[in-house]
Amino acid sequence: MRDYPADLEEMIEQIRRLPGVGRRSAERMALAMLKWPADNLRAFGGLIGRLPESLVRCPVCGNLTGDGEECPICSDPGRDRSLICVVEDLAQLYTVEKSGSFRGLYHILGGKLSPLDNRTEADLNLESLTLRIASGGVKELIIALGSDVESRGTSYFLAEKYRGRVEKITVPAQGLPAGASLNYADGATIAAALSHRQMLD
Template sequence: MASPEIDQLTQMLAKLPGLGPRSARRAVLHLLKKRETVLVPLMAALANVNERLTTCSTCGNVDTRDPCGVCRDDRRDRSLVCVVEEVADLWALERSGLFRGVYHVLGGRLSALDGVRPEDLGIETLASRVAQGGISEIILAMNATLEGQTTAHYVADRLATTSVKITQLAHGVPVGGELDYLDDGTLAQALKARLPV
């Protein structure tokens, strides 16, 4: 029904989280209808991000600068490091506006089924950050999944010989839940009620 180029655009959009084939077709139709006000600026924004996108060498966040905006913010408490699985988790915590420390993105979680080992994650770079000094507390903000909790325990064991206080989010986070999908109130309670590991 549509040209191969439009079909390809629809198929690419359908690969995005939350968009199925029908939603992707509606999005494509909207883009085509609003070509000058939506499609052209969207293409420019995508090209700009694609050219400038980088991973922060300090924390693992994605940004168009290195270090990222969070790491460059002088108002942040650098003695408090929140460890998350993915960038989406960092963004969820930032959206709440409640955490004023810095982050460390592991880049995933341990999973024997998926073949993700400790050396595949940013655990050693976290250990190096702790060894440099200046960090008083590590908050383990892993998702409340089996793999997330396994990763949290592994990180806690890895840092057990340091003098850094290690805490984790409270159990207000539902089992099987992921940080990116939680509301701000649940995130607030989880941060306030964190417990030692």
């Protein structure tokens, strides 16, 4: 269907790229936004346009930060610096953080290994993780990736790579719903999984 003016059609297609949004929902959202006051629309557009510059990655862990300095988690003196929880992406970091059950630091991989899609070690945010481990003080690496095949492959790869360089390499205990990643587990499930960690051999 191409009954909409070009800009509106383009907007619908952009909204549709978001996870879980189909054509009909995207249309409803775009049409709803057209009802906003012009100033709100301009402000929203400006905000989106600024994002590539206004949100940058923490040079230590890969979390988002507003100023290019260490993120609030890395710079929090109250966090346990001997524990690093490795997650795939920001959504997982926020999920674990919201569960309130983890007081260590994080490392965002930014993806997982996928031989079929040609995603290799070079595509992961590993340089800074290697540096963090080499600089000492990291006792345990908790590899909290999903339970799909690629995540498991990536977990074993990381265990192989860092074995002997930290005291312990663990994974959260079983208890995450089969086939689901941390993104979809609730706070209590995550807290339980993190407090009963298993060695990854």
